[in-house]
Amino acid sequence: MRIPGLSGSTQDGAYFGSSGSDAFSGGSSTGATLDYIQEAIDWIGVFDPTGIADFTNGTLFTIRGDYKNAAISYAGVLPGGDLLKAGRLGAKMAARASLIAMPILVKEGKKVYNAIQAGRRAAKGGTFGEKLFLSEKFGITSTKFGNSAAFAKGTLNEGGGWFKAGWSTGQNAAGQWGYKFRIGIGSSVTNPNVAKYHMYLPKSFVPNSFANPSIQVKRSLFNLGLKP
């Protein structure tokens, strides 16, 4: 019989949720509750000298049609029979521990993944902006486009003419501060160093989190008397 609005195992199957011999389990909440109760009885059976707990569990497994587990529980009535239950209880404990450990593993895994990605990016030379920023010809310390932050003012970055190009500070669309490759055209009469029109090279933005440590390295080289 199919009842409109109901689906899955509740249709056609047994009253408790699933078809087959295990009428109590198969994903229904009643089955899950019974699982917990039986696990608790299992633990009681380990310490129960009378064997009543193991016998009860064996009977419940028999009713549920799980004859293998029923046999293990019945064996628990006998001296030393609890050893057979160790595997069953151990497996359940391991499953429970993995549920707790999973989110921690996922979180740590993400960190490792991000570190690997950052490493790969660094190995490749980073984004277009980062590559440009560190390049010898067009970078922050280049003779033509350098910025005074790295103790190297580029000849084209000084202004005073109709064309000005080089690294300057600026923000990206998200308001994050960093460096951008700026091109200036035209010259102001009152302040010749200021270009009339500015444009920024697309994708050239480098955030301060990347730029500042790089600049510090360049400065250290400068202080050592080496060309950054």
Add this chain to the structure above:
Amino acid sequence: MEFIIEIKEQINLINEVLIDLKQSLLLDNQDFILDEMTAERYLKLKYISPNHINFIITITPFGTNIDVDRAMEAYDVGKEYVNNNKTDYKAFFLTLFTSRIKVEYFGSNYTKIYFYDDSGTCIKTLKFVTGLYLKIGCKIKEYSPIYTK
């Protein structure tokens, strides 16, 4: 921190303006935040206030550069210019510190900054254009002077 002489000379000129306005000297002034990248050869100071115009002063051996609001390099002068035009250099800072300022924005590519004196006369403008823009949807911000004369 001990700055090199080229930077000290420029700091001293700004200090003269601040002294005239009866304010603390530039490096002792609590209104200015020292940037972490500051070094002997590079001084960067930020002025950030919700009620006043925000700006960044960068002083290097090559000269002085000031980013005012969204206008990057709104004022950029070389060291030679500073040496030869000390009065003009000081006058710019006096204008920046004591003017009522209006900023006009058209989209993200156009910024114009107006400086007004006490009488309400516009004494200086700075325009910053970074691309194509349409003169529609103007947004205006007004700021009171940072210091009074």
